[in-house]
Amino acid sequence: MKLNWGTSIAIFYSLFALTMVGFVIKSKSFDHDLVVEDYYAKDLAFQQQYDKLANTKALANDLKIDASKDGIQLLFPAEVGQVSGNILLYRADDKTKDVSLKVNPNEQNQQLVPTDQLTPGRWTVKVDWQAGNKLFYTEKIVLL
Numbered sequence: 001m002k003l004n005w006g007t008s009i010a011i012f013y014s015l016f017a018l019t020m021v022g023f024v025i026k027s028k029s030f031d032h033d034l035v036v037e038d039y040y041a042k043d044l045a046f047q048q049q050y051d052k053l054a055n056t057k058a059l060a061n062d063l064k065i066d067a068s069k070d071g072i073q074l075l076f077p078a079e080v081g082q083v084s085g086n087i088l089l090y091r092a093d094d095k096t097k098d099v100s101l102k103v104n105p106n107e108q109n110q111q112l113v114p115t116d117q118l119t120p121g122r123w124t125v126k127v128d129w130q131a132g133n134k135l136f137y138t139e140k141i142v143l144l
Contacts, residue, residue, distance in 0.1 A: 048135075049137060051135070052128070052135045052136055052137035053137055055134050055135060055136050056136045056137055056138055059077055059079070059080070059136070060077070060079060061077040061078075061079065062077065062138060063075065063076055063077065063127060063129070063136070063138040065125050065127070065138065065140040065142065066142075067115070067142040067143065067144060070112060070114075071112045071113050071114045071115045071116075072089075072112070072113040072115060072125060072142060073110065073111075073112055073113075074087070074103075074105070074110065074111040074112075074113065074125075074127065075109065075110050076105055076109040076110070076111075076129070076131075077109070078109055080131035080132070080134075080136075081131055081132065082131065082132075083103055083105060083109065083129050083130065083131045084102075084103055084129065084130055084131075085102075085103040085127065085128050085129030085130050085136075086100060086101070086102060086103065086127075086128050086129075087100070087101040087102070087103060087113065087125065087126070087127050087128075088100050088101075088125075088126040088127075088128070089101075089113070089118065089123050089124075089125060089126075090123065090124040090125075090126055091119075091121070091122075091123055091124075092122070092124065093121075097118075097119060099118070101113060103127065103129050113125075115144050118144055119144075120144050121143070121144060122141060122142075122143055123141070123142050123143075123144060124139060124140070124141050124142075125139065125140050125141075125142055126138075126139045127139070
């Protein structure tokens, strides 16, 4: 059977249209939400974040974050004294897996975050903490 130009063009455009419809249907199955709900408000308040990073850099000893088989070990600098704040275990691929905890160190300024309930993979540990009237921020990527 021999195809003429009209039939060949019709077949080409039909296949093209079906491919585009397939891409649209597939794109509807993905979650296109922003990483954080108030993205633009956080962007406007970035100067505060920058000030926290500058305070952290000015410390003689920074907050140490290490992952082990027992969990994520946080070692706060002894020079700052009593600390408080929040810990966010952030998972970039699925925001429903994010975990938020309070900073609650022991007498040696250490805190162990258990990881037995977390899925293995790449996590970003974001610690937003304060000592006295100074605000600090530390972030580190860990693999579990």
